Amino acid sequence: MSSEHAAAEHTHPGPKTYAKIAVILTLVTAIEVWVFYIEAMQPVLVPVLIVLSAVKFSLVAMYYMHLKFDHPIFNRWLIGGLALSFAVFIALLALFTFAHPIMRA
């Protein structure tokens, strides 16, 4: 076992913390579905759902993938990948929504 890995194991949270995160993830998923069915929430549905899914994503990444406790280089890899992915996503949307005459039709 590498020294880094052995050190990281000691700083990882225990089953109680993992269980708390699981409960929060379940509650946030329930809220997402609840919000989806509430008529009054429709005008703000997109930002609310984006925030809720970002909360779930962050909790899994920080606690289950141990980004909060492991070497910061892993954090940078994920943020780099996500940033590139988001750039591709925006470029695709922009290309086909505003630029491409066939897709605009």
Place this chain on the structure above:
Amino acid sequence: MSDAHGHHYTSLGVDNRKLGMWLLIASECLLFGSLIGTYMIMRNKGLSGPTPQEVLDIPVTTISTFVLLMSSFSIVLALNAIQHGKIASFRRWILATALGGLIFLGFQTYEFTIFVHEGLGLSTNVFGTSFFMLTGTHGTHVAVGVIWLLSLYFASVRGRLTEDAALKVDTMALYWHFVDVIWIIIFTVVYLFVFV
């Protein structure tokens, strides 16, 4: 760089297999980013039905989402068990995780079957093509994960999961959590944004 025991370190002091898994995850972000972007553009561009509003089943997918989230919980418990040398507990949780993955795949197969019966195939319209490409690619990742989980279980049963066992499980768990977080995005974008 490697030491006398054959462990492989990078100059950062982290194991290169774990760093490699993070590199894979970063590149997979690009793959799924492209597929999600394509789905967002194409989903309402179909010249014929069925449309997403007609076929997507939120309650069923909520259950499968819950199952996948809980499988992320069970694999961290498996990792915790192997880190503390609790082999029996590790085997239980790794099997529970594989079962969660199989249940998720069962839900996905059920959903795909219903869609085909309702007239939505891979080449019916651009919604069908982009939907099956996105969710099918994710499902393939889950299937690979289930095979990997079961291989770890059987390696443990046969006594072959000895050297660097915790690191091997940690690397697998990273892959499994990534599959989970990608589904968190897919669930929101594909299913909950259906009327947006």
